[in-house]
Amino acid sequence: MYRVRRALAAAVSVGLAVSLAACADSERGEGGEGDNNATLTIAGTGKPKNFDPIFNDDGESFRPARQIYDTLIQNKAGSAELEPALATKWDVSPDGKQITFTLREGVKFQDGTDFNAEAACFNLDRWFNMKGAAAQSQMIYYQDVFGGFAKNETDAGGDPYYKGCQATNPTTAVMSLNKFRGALPAALTLTAFSISSPTALKKYDADKVTQSGDSFTYAAYATEHPVGTGPYKFESYDASNGTTTLVRNEDYWGEKAKTAKLVIRTIEQESARKQELESGAVDIIDFPAAQDWKALEGKGMKVEVRPAFNVLYLGMNEKNPKLKDLRVRQAIAYAINREQLVKTKLPEGAEVAKEFMPKTLTGYADDVTEYKYDPAKAKQLLAAAGATNLSLKFYYPTEVTRPYMPDPKAIYTSIAADLTAAGIKVEPVARPWNGGYKDDIQQAGKHDLHLLGWTGDFNDAYNFVGTFFGREKPEFGFTDKAAFAAIAAADGEPDATKREEAYKQVNRDLLGKYLPALPISHSPPAIATAGNIDGLVASPLTDERFYTVSKS
Template sequence: MLQMRVARVRRIALIGLAGALALSMSACAESKRDDAAGGGGKTGGTLVFGTASVPKLFDPLFNDEGETDRITRQMYDTLVAFKEGTSELTPGLAEKWTPSPDGKTWTFDLRKGVKFHDGTPFNAAAVCFNFDRWFNMAGAAAQSQMIYYGDVFEGFKKNEGDASGEPVYKSCEAKDENTAVLNLNKYKGAFPAAFGLGSFGMSSPDALKKYDADKVTQSGEAFSYSSYANEHPTGTGAFKFESYDKAAKTVTLVRNDDYWGEKAKLDKIVFKTISDENARKQELRAKTIDGYDLVSPQDYAALKNDGFTLSPRPPFNLLYLGINQKNNPALKDLKVRQALAYALDRETLVKTKMPEGATVAKEFQPDTLAGYAKDVQEYPHDVNKAKQLLAEAGQSNLTLNFYWPTEVTRPYMPNPQEIASALADNLKQAGITVNLVPRPWNGGYKDDVQKLGKHDLHIIGWNADYADAGNFLGTFFGRAKPEFGFDNPELFAQLSKADGTVDPAAHTAAYEQANRDIMSKYLPAVPILSSPPAYVTASNIKGMVASPLNNEHFNTVSKG
């Protein structure tokens, strides 16, 4: 026990303080807004950036998708940040973070002189107000929309609706103006990296109260949010909210001249939703936008030849075929789920539909991350094996509803229709009748599959938020979810134990075993692929740094 405690202290100290001691920055190190700032680049101007889907809202707490996060991360800062272009931790609103020996207490030394966009001070009281807000959130509708909070903090002061976990959060104390102390009920391996999640951006307490931020209502399958979330987002970030024109599908942000860090060179950013990737490409060539994300792999060469700057990110994501065991009893049978896995020709999909550098996924995390197991059960494409397993299960005439998203492009899913069609054809070759059901990404799809569980099969994926196996396995399978329609306390406990294992070697070994068991004993979904997504910009756009976490910030960007 003593040896374990020593190991825990070492691991916590290394994780908690690496990047906090040597990399601490102070507000006095702010860059001047001139041509020399941030390594050069002109100041002023408006950047128009094409996005693949409309934003969900502007309160990061209730967000769970990348296009919205791209916008909110410009307006909000987190206590811990990620070094540009990496998954390494660096100071954010906290200059330093220090864990207790048992990992249950975290002390944050905060930056001085930081202000929210409404002019109110950022301080320890504001930090505690945010943590208490999340923990005390009332209402089943609001709690159901706090996806990241549920994955990381597991439970609320009073769980409502589907929330059922024991809360990780215990309390927060403003020790003094610039020192916040966070108390947890248990150690969690997600920290300190999870403090850098966009969903945990710090909001102005005054604005939260003034604009009734916690008001979330549900009518049927639709959710409505407060004026804070829709019109008055108030963080400490390098850009401030100006407007959202829903008819034009544009969000406009303006430079925060009082920003504590490197002030933005741009005067404005306009995020313009253009759902069709080909239309985004045409607008780039017409110079009506300055860049866009999620470039179709088939366009890489042509865009580079035309003088545009293509910026691929390192692959740190996963596409999977989700299997809902709730609606169709046949899918409760492991043999049937294994048959689905054998039926999929993932190798051909990667070669024909994905960019160079994409790989077939053998399990539910990248091989570059500790916890990856090289000896998991694999499911190579084998139609005869799939048919055999279906026959053994008495399901040779299986019919499944396969949901896929429209009006979206994702890093792991550049063309959802092509991917869904290819996978559906694979399943049909194994004798399965497939009904393809298209649903708009932010207009029903995510709610249908992740909250209401209407589907039998669906495609969706995950972009890593930080470098820990728990951000994949725990996010997917750490608790019961309508997406998969299964409740497996044994697996949930296994992943919780892995997450709470502090010794590095034991932590890795626990996730390796979890990967083995998921692929052989449970198979609640089928991993498909990982892909290196790319964004493209005009040649006069400088200073954007590609992030494996899709965590690009625009304050360093200039327009020549």
């Protein structure tokens, strides 16, 4: 059964926003509403960092947030197509500098306060006016989409796109921009831009973020009292085992959740998640190993395979003087047998990535520089660069499974073996995903090489290449202002045809001229459920919302 769904997925263009919901519906049958008082238990792969979406950028933190909060605009279930959420419609001015949102009436936050235009503007203004370097450094998505703050307190901040927001009446909010932003309004579907209760934000001092070394501490709003307008309300979080408990929001403005309680357990090991599903201890597991898909279905489970709207890459930190030399980065690229890696370590349907975004996105270029496996050429380039004794710290994450990286250690081991064979000494550094890895990579830049990737959040080239390389980041140590300017120019080009060509040139330059990282693969991730679970719609964005799911 999963093979049929995967064949369909391979033909789906996410850029055309074709929904997978019909495929899911065809296999659900009549099903019924199930037990309205049931508890739905999901096994996630890592602990959430916190529950304030603006301070997060990873799927395990966004999984509970998507159930607690709503955004102004959302993606239609099973696709990347935009649809109304808290905003029933949005109108963009001819110059793209003003977006007028018509807001849904009668919506309440989970603390009983009203959602209205003032609340929408409060959230937008909150992000723009955020104070403190610690808080700003954690707002990765905000910096990527909106460029900068009212007062930048980190080196990463730039000129802000956001200008202001005006509530012209209770149901109309007008967002003004300083200049055209191609990624908007689609980027407002990002979970990071979920709308919080202004009353709760103020009551629990939400903007207070402190840093001690590489660790960050968040306010009570983010750890104990998140308040949105979504179908489930926050009840508790057990930090000792990473278990989040949510309960149905009986006052939800839309379709009420079909289960009374939603429990998200952290089970880091894929084999343990599978065993818990088979035993009936959990109802849904994310990212089952590809070799288990057929066996799970043979035991009565359901396996949904999402299209591969993602990329895995090997980052190369140019903070290291040796890696500043393009020839060394090219040598690393030639040293890696990506074809063999994809064939042996990734699911059926995975493919070698030519560039940093899926081919379904407008701006994908077929004629980029390619780095076929050639260890002899790698050694020649190292010799030419005077780097025959190259030694690199290679970071990889533990305690996590990602859609693009089902087994980080196995992928690291394969790449490290290739690099060693090319004469590069590799020092492994394994760090927990939300226990130091991301901060070491994205904040401190301690690494030389690292594994990371991305599942697309919205249907735009900027969401990939702009997120990675649109500005200077510790992750890559990449400082070429011409590259940043080219990406900004592509995003700021209102003519669709010119914009497409501009992004194609960006992709050509990233692979041929700069090579700040090496794209490894695009991999189709799966989600599996028990046989008595109905109503799940798998998302190419891994943007599943569980209020539609019933349990019989």
